[in-house]
Amino acid sequence: MGFSDSFRQNFIEDDRWKYLVNGLKTTLIITLFAVLLGMVLGFLVAIIRSTYLRTKKLLIPDLICRLYLTVIRGTPVVVQLLIIYFVIFGSVDVSKTFVAIIAFGINSGAYVAEIVRGGIMSIDVGQLEAGRSLGLNYRQTMMYIIMPQAIKNVLPALCNECIVLLKETSVAGYIAIEDLTRGGDIIRSITFAPFLPLLAVALIYLVVVILLTKLVGILERRLSANDRR
């Protein structure tokens, strides 16, 4: 069978390309909302952790955060996904996409937290002291002085976390979500030809990642231009 026959069989017949397009849509939706959830969780945890490290306040929340970080970073994301789907939401009827968003969001939050905490801790303690010496309270100093600088420093790392997350969602098929990877796999199971569907899946991921990387690059250049004033 030639390439064009194989191409027709895998993608054109019965509109099989739709498995890939719908899969990509699902992958992007899961990634987008998981990133948002991960950012919210990550910033929260980072602020609690750095507040504890700098002021020795919030001991109990800090302990909870450390437990969260240890568990999430110490176990595979597939296992977390399965536990959240079969154990936590086992007896509840919720959409699988929703479960995936929760699982990947919680997972990503742990990594975002450590990135952001590193960013906050990298800001010279003199900045905090300058803010406090003017009479701003801790929250105001964080909000207007520390966080804007910290976020600028970690923005590239956060974007990379998004890229990693996009690829990690490829295990969503474990709970029978028809994401991009699963879409390719379904075509393979129909046509029994693994090469083209899997190649197509890989190419689509690659293109999306390259696009995102380009965006990060542009962003990074803009930010460093600010420093060289």
Place this chain on the structure above:
Amino acid sequence: MIDVKGLTKKFNRTVVLRNIDAHIEKGEKVVIIGPSGSGKSTFLRCLNLMERPTSGSIRFDGQEITGLREREIDPIRQRMGMVFQHFNLFPHLTIQRNITLAPVKLGLMTQEAADKKAKELLERVGLPDKAKAYPAQLSGGQKQRIAIARALAMNPEVMLFDEPTSALDPEMVGEVLSLMKQLADDGMTMVVVTHEMGFAKEVASRVLFMADGQILEENAPRQFFGNPKNPRLREFLSKVL
């Protein structure tokens, strides 16, 4: 204005300040000198509770401040300006925003009023054309003058200077000291930790010598430098003068 009694500060087991008594009158310019590690910066940082004293009392305008809770300290700090060795300007904000941030966010001034005040302050510190610049574009001396303007924007009753010229290139020390002198002439109450003996002689109403966490001698500059009594101070002065 500031009354310190029995002030002691320990970091873990290390005693940095031992039972210090000091009094700072309104309008006074108190200069603190001493070898490094003598506790002079720690003493200064205790005055606005950047460091929490281990024991002892600090009264500001009659109000005991050592026992205050975190959020009760903020209004006190608004009345005490502080200038740091490393300037600590906010690098992500323009000079104008550096100066106006605190008064605006604390609800003391509208942005317009604060901008106007910033303009006046920039005139006063001799940098009227830097409002839109960022800290990274300024020299060290300019940064420290902006840091002084930023503190003044809060209309403080007293200014605390923590080695304000120690991080500067020699040729920039003069511009900062002359601004501080101008501030002193305007009647500002000042507490200055410094190694600039010339400034102490010229501007101070009283000079304190600290070593080993204690004030070993304090006097008007003429007697302090002309007729030092404490042997540690004599030794110190023979090295630095």
